[in-house]
Amino acid sequence: xxxxxxxxxxxxxxxxRDRVSGASRFGGIxxxxxxxxxxxxxxxxxxxxxxFLTPANFSQVFQQVMEVCTLAVGQTLIMLAAGIDLxxxxxxxxxSVVMAKMAVQGTPVPLAILIGLALTTALGLVxxxxxxxxRLPPFIVTLGMLNIVYASTLLYTGEAAVQNLPPGLLFLxxxxxxxxxxxxxxxxxxxxxxxxxxxxxxxxxxxRHVYVVGDNIEAARVAGINITRQLISIYTIAGFIYGxxxxxxxxxxxVGDPQAGQTDNLDSITAVVIxxxxxxxxxGNVLGTLIGALIVGxxxxxxxxxxxxxxxxxxxxxxIVVVAAAVDQATRRRR
Amino acid sequence: MRSMVxxxxxxxxxxxxxxxxLLVSGGPRANAxxxxxxxxxxxxxxxxxxxxxxxxxxxxxxxxxxxxxxxSAGKYDGDNATQLxxxxxxxxxxxxxxVVIPNLSxxxxxxxxxxxxxxxxxxxxxxxxxxxxxxxxxxxxxNYQAGLLNGxxxxxxxxxxxPVIALLEGTPGSxxxxxxxxxxxxxxxxxxxxxxxxxxxxxxxxxxxxxxxENALTAHSDINLVWTVNEPAAxxxxxxxxxxxLAGKIKIVSMDGGCRGIKGVQDGVIDTDVMQFxxxxxxxxxxxxxxxxQGKKIPARIDTxxxxxxxxxxxxxxxxxxxxxxxxxxG
Numbered sequence: 001x002x003x004x005x006x007x008x009x010x011x012x013x014x015x016x017r018d019r020v021s022g023a024s025r026f027g028g029i030x031x032x033x034x035x036x037x038x039x040x041x042x043x044x045x046x047x048x049x050x051x052f053l054t055p056a057n058f059s060q061v062f063q064q065v066m067e068v069c070t071l072a073v074g075q076t077l078i079m080l081a082a083g084i085d086l087x088x089x090x091x092x093x094x095x096s097v098v099m100a101k102m103a104v105q106g107t108p109v110p111l112a113i114l115i116g117l118a119l120t121t122a123l124g125l126v127x128x129x130x131x132x133x134x135r136l137p138p139f140i141v142t143l144g145m146l147n148i149v150y151a152s153t154l155l156y157t158g159e160a161a162v163q164n165l166p167p168g169l170l171f172l173x174x175x176x177x178x179x180x181x182x183x184x185x186x187x188x189x190x191x192x193x194x195x196x197x198x199x200x201x202x203x204x205x206x207x208r209h210v211y212v213v214g215d216n217i218e219a220a221r222v223a224g225i226n227i228t229r230q231l232i233s234i235y236t237i238a239g240f241i242y243g244x245x246x247x248x249x250x251x252x253x254x255v256g257d258p259q260a261g262q263t264d265n266l267d268s269i270t271a272v273v274i275x276x277x278x279x280x281x282x283x284g285n286v287l288g289t290l291i292g293a294l295i296v297g298x299x300x301x302x303x304x305x306x307x308x309x310x311x312x313x314x315x316x317x318x319x320i321v322v323v324a325a326a327v328d329q330a331t332r333r334r335r
Numbered sequence: 336m337r338s339m340v341x342x343x344x345x346x347x348x349x350x351x352x353x354x355x356x357l358l359v360s361g362g363p364r365a366n367a368x369x370x371x372x373x374x375x376x377x378x379x380x381x382x383x384x385x386x387x388x389x390x391x392x393x394x395x396x397x398x399x400x401x402x403x404x405x406x407s408a409g410k411y412d413g414d415n416a417t418q419l420x421x422x423x424x425x426x427x428x429x430x431x432x433x434v435v436i437p438n439l440s441x442x443x444x445x446x447x448x449x450x451x452x453x454x455x456x457x458x459x460x461x462x463x464x465x466x467x468x469x470x471x472x473x474x475x476x477x478n479y480q481a482g483l484l485n486g487x488x489x490x491x492x493x494x495x496x497x498p499v500i501a502l503l504e505g506t507p508g509s510x511x512x513x514x515x516x517x518x519x520x521x522x523x524x525x526x527x528x529x530x531x532x533x534x535x536x537x538x539x540x541x542x543x544x545x546x547x548x549e550n551a552l553t554a555h556s557d558i559n560l561v562w563t564v565n566e567p568a569a570x571x572x573x574x575x576x577x578x579x580x581l582a583g584k585i586k587i588v589s590m591d592g593g594c595r596g597i598k599g600v601q602d603g604v605i606d607t608d609v610m611q612f613x614x615x616x617x618x619x620x621x622x623x624x625x626x627x628x629q630g631k632k633i634p635a636r637i638d639t640x641x642x643x644x645x646x647x648x649x650x651x652x653x654x655x656x657x658x659x660x661x662x663x664x665x666g
Contacts, residue, residue, distance in 0.1 A: 057427045064420045159536070160508030163441045163465070173445070252419070255442045259413030304424040310407045311381065 034291040045302030061297045062187035069293035070245040072268040074238030076289045081234050082214040082281025083138035087145035089264030094149040095120040095246035100162040100256025109168035117243035124239015128232035153258045162256030173251025186248050194290045215282025274324045372402040372628045375425035375433040381408040384666035389617035396621040415442035422446035431628025432456040434620040440465035440510050456627030460620045474619050474637045478514035481609040481641040485588040486522020491649035501533040501551045505564035519562050537568040544571025552579050563589045566596035573604045597660035607645040615639045
């Protein structure tokens with residue numbers, strides 16, 4: 001590399017590090033937009049429906065979004081690195097039916113869970129490997145993986161749902177009593193996943209590297225980041241997160257359903273985009289993803305409670321995605 | 336500061352869009368505070384003609400009885416998660432009763448139990464839950480009986496030939512699919528399994544039905560009887576049969592009772608169509624739902640009827656003529 005090139009690389013990197021550390025340190029100003037949106041939406045719905053602003057309803061909404069939100073956390077990691085994952089829902093379902101069927105056939109529940117988690121993590125690793133080493137576009141890789149896992153799921157289950165699951169598998173669907181409140185366990189796990197990933201992204205070198213790789217891969221290379229290892233680790237960790245989502249789904253539906261989650265990949269992208277993460281990588285916030293998932297859930301829930309036709313909920317969600325992406329584009333161009 | 340203004344602007348646009356969507360959709364309907372009974376009506380998908388036929392009947396019946404109907408659906412055939420959420424939201428909404436056509440008979444049960452635990456009657460329509468007694472009432476065609484009629488007809492119609500049977504199933508594992516197929520096989524005879532050469536999956540889709548039939552005919556050109564789970568599968572199979580130049584040589588039995596299927600019988604494209612009566616299911620679903628919401632006891636099982644329509648009557652097999660089919664079909 002020539003000296004001017006190296007100098008330019010260092011310059012770009014310096015600017016990048018400042019931007020990234022500033023943006024990611026507090027979870028950044030960027031989540032203010034989605035957060036305000038969430039608050040305003042909630043306010044609007046609480047006026048329109050007397051039952052919206054009740055603990056029971058909110059507990060409901062959290063349970064309804066926990067599957068997609070958890071998938072979206074993995075999606076956030078991947079999209080921050082300028083990738084995309086179309087296979088997350090499929091991997092989750094494959095993991096869930098493997099856990100379910102093994103447990104029903106006599107495998108001890110903890111072992112079944114571990115095997116399921118290992119499976120989803122391994123599938124994430126495969127995605128990462130093909131993206132990073134074979135150098136194929138993430139869209140293509142994960143699209144292929146989606147079809148592979150969907151077919152595998154149907155083959156493994158004989159296209160029938162796995163029923164009569166041992167209660168040990170369903171613990172993420174249960175409710176525990178904390179003081180006066182009955183708190184569902186699943187959403188607590190969802191929030192824990194969000195917080196752990198948030199911490200990793202904002203307080204560890206690995207997390208900073210995720211942003212750098214997504215924002216400017218050349219600068220990352222110049223800075224000495226092992227791109228291949230970084231990408232593979234991102235997709236692998238995402239795979240593990242999808243395994244947790246598999247447990248959430250088992251807890252909520254109490255069956256291992258091979259037909260589940262078919263729109264979850266797009267729903268997770270919706271949550272990530274509404275939450276302020278850029279489609280082009282390098283900017284974004286996993287807290288924003290949580291808010292994005294809640295916004296989608298609240299729109300659906302609120303509009304149902306006031307009696308608006310289901311199709312308008314889908315319409316409203318679609319419009320908001322476009323608006324959120326447009327905002328991202330506008331602020332990106334500003335730089 | 337500028338970014339704050341930008342975000343405020345974005346939010347304003349978002350809210351305007353939402354308000355606009357609300358206004359365009361007619362705004363909030365009556366809620367529980369006005370004292371009207373709220374009946375939830377959850378179907379499998381919004382686009383399947385079977386459910387499209389139900390909707391106006393359900394809404395009219397609710398209006399007639401002075402109840403509010405909240406209609407929702409899964410996003411795709413098999414979407415259990417959306418239906419679970421819909422039931423939970425209806426519970427929050429203090430619905431008086433919930434009518435549901437489950438996408439996954441076993442998967443919907445947790446939400447059903449949550450509803451019945453709160454004293455909300457749940458009526459399963461068209462498709463049973465698993466276990467079937469999780470609901471307050473089950474209103475449907477007797478799918479086994481329907482299959483049986485087809486089996487009886489087919490056995491008589493095949494007298495003098497050695498049967499070579501292809502089965503075009505719907506979605507394996509689905510109650511509806513299992514009942515219809517088992518009914519057909521039992522109606523055909525205790526030995527029917529040995530005549531089956533081809534057993535393929537169509538998911539009740541016409542395109543897949545055509546593909547399945549094409550593959551079956553390529554593998555076994557001597558097929559002379561095809562059992563199909565529903566009309567789209569049958570019509571797809573008929574197209575494949577015609578393309579192979581075998582129209583009229585292969586008997587196709589089906590069920591649903593949609594006008595497309597009845598017309599198919601009339602045109603000789605398919606041989607039988609056992610009718611279901613979705614409008615009756617919708618009407619009874621709302622009727623009994625309102626009664627249950629008012630605290631009355633409702634029957635646990637209601638058979639809305641199954642009538643075999645064909646141009647080729649067979650001895651001792653009950654049937655109705657095409658004219659009956661045309662008068663009562665849906666879609």
